[in-house]
Amino acid sequence: MSLSVDIRHALPGLALDVRFEAPAGITVLFGRSGAGKTTVVNAVAGLLRPDQGRISVNGRVLFDSGAGVNLPPHRRRLGYVFQEARLFPHMTVRRNLAYGQRFAPKGAGGEEMGRVVEMLGIGALLDRRPGALSGGERQRVAIGRALLAAPKLILADEPLASLDEARKAEILPYFERLRDEVAVPILYVSHAAAEVARLATSVVVLEDGRAARQGAAAEVLSDPAVTPLGVRSAGAMLEARVVRHHADGLSELQADGLTLWLPRVPQAEGTPLRVRVEAHDVMLALTRPEGISALNVLPATVREIRMGDGPGALVQLSAGPNRLLARVTRRSVEALELRPGLELFAVLKAVGVAKESVADL
Template sequence: MSIQVDLSLRRNAFTLEAAFEAGPGLTALFGRSGSGKTTLIDLIAGLARPDRGRIVVDGTALVDTEARLFVPPHRRRIGVVFQDARLFPHLSVRANLGYGRVFARRRFDAAHVDSVVGMLGIGHLLDRRPTGLSGGERQRIAIGRALLARPRLLLMDEPLSALDEARKAGILPYIERLRDEAGVPIVYVSHAVAEVARLATTVIVLESGRVAALGPAEAILRRADLAPVHDAEAGALLDMVVAASDPDSGLAHLTGPAGRLLVPGLARPVGTRLRVRIPARDVLLATTRPQGLSARNVLTGRIRGMVPSGQDVAVEIDCNGAHLVARVTRAAVRDLELATGQPIFAIVKSVAFDPAGIGQIRTSVAI
């Protein structure tokens, strides 16, 4: 399953010109407010028409301005989840979910319904009305309604922006599971870096209606040169596995190509595969192995490159194939005589880890 987009649209003083291809998994449209993210979602969904271009999903052209082709929204088999759930308040959760099946144009499939309900954890809500539910529960039902329409593509336009941090934390695991188990490609709009770091397979950075960068999440989010574009701190994404948990210290022991990490407050079973974000500002560098530090995480690596960023320098570090990035001053680069290819020690405090930037990847991994 893939999506190809090459289009342009002018609205008053704003011009959107976007060309990209994205494959399976979750593709995040990332950028500042006003960069064109929602406009692009509207064009893919068929809620707006481009001035020029093509949109192709799974080999089927939905828009081709040269051929004067425009497939209407209800025939695109695209599910859309908006910032607000847009449920029918007078219907039960069960009836709201059933509304999505109307557009599938297929026979009722009880097994498919049970699978979606189980994946989203909403079985106990089926006989309730939306007005009595939390924001996170309503969004899970909106996702279920979209999935029961059997879409070939799911668009999610900042679905967590109206939720507080506690409710965001409650729904993120369901979106992870959706990404890994539903088998439907997702295009996901967000301006929250922790959200994107946790969920995205691919990241498309939009700046003033243009694609500023496109690539795997781990490569895009560590780029210091894009920080002014997406208003976020550059940082590394590490693929780790829970190796052990210490109830006395409250620390989880993680292992991965970069080495071992101690992370607080992670109640995850041994063997769980995680994606861990480490912001560049939380990484210290040493040219010799440090002694007598309270910081518990010391990773060994080699300097891969250095990119000036304002008054600072982003130092990219190769830790056995895993890539970290540290933000240091130009004075530190000079005083430590840092150079590409030099062995280096990267130090990360255990308390620096943000739980919002730690996500689960549901595949079996041997430790």
């Protein structure tokens, strides 16, 4: 199960030249607005014809400029979840959901209506019209509609961008369930670091029309050279597990041998969790600090230092098998004589950043 993209396309002000592979799971196309993300997704969907290149899903060629292949959108068998849900206003939710089913080949192995409705929690909405739904409900129906068309690949173009924070929190778990319960690979466009950290199996970073970096999520996100949104929003992601809830209101987490203390998390003991540690929440100390209020002080080794254009610098650390990012000033880099290989201590000012991972939702 994989998507293979290799396209070139000239847009006003942007020469797109993108090559990447998206394996099973959620591949996030990550980059600032104007980096060409939507163009790539529309090319995959067949809504836009690239100047040159080749696109295939599981070996099936959708587009090949060399061979003169360009399947129309309706023959590509993809599910597209748009930023605005684009539900058909004249149909009930039920008919919207069933729309794509009619066109799926018999025995295409698509999802069952009942299961999808249950998974997305939209059973109560079936007889309503899109006009009577909230933004979050509409987006859930749109996800179900795409899924029921028995797609070989799901495309999602910033499906949360038009929603407020509360609605985003409502939809994210459904994408996580999709990632974990449905075998269909998902290409997900985002410019929000938190979404990437939470959803991504792998990440493709788009910068100025090029795939600047691609790889597993934890690896790409902790790379100090990858800051498509600027140093301010950089941060690393750790895969952790809830070990114990303690009586004083703290939860103990383990991430590959590291112990982390967080304010009580709602998940049960044993639950896997993704933890995001923002670079500006990490302080560095050459000796283990004494008499400090921070609970999470981890021994770490400097791997790489990237000086920014301004007064800041990003330091990549390894703590056991985990990667962390710290944002410090250039002055501190010089004062502490930071260099690759130096052993020090990372003080995490805040790890109130736990984002629930999927399995428990």
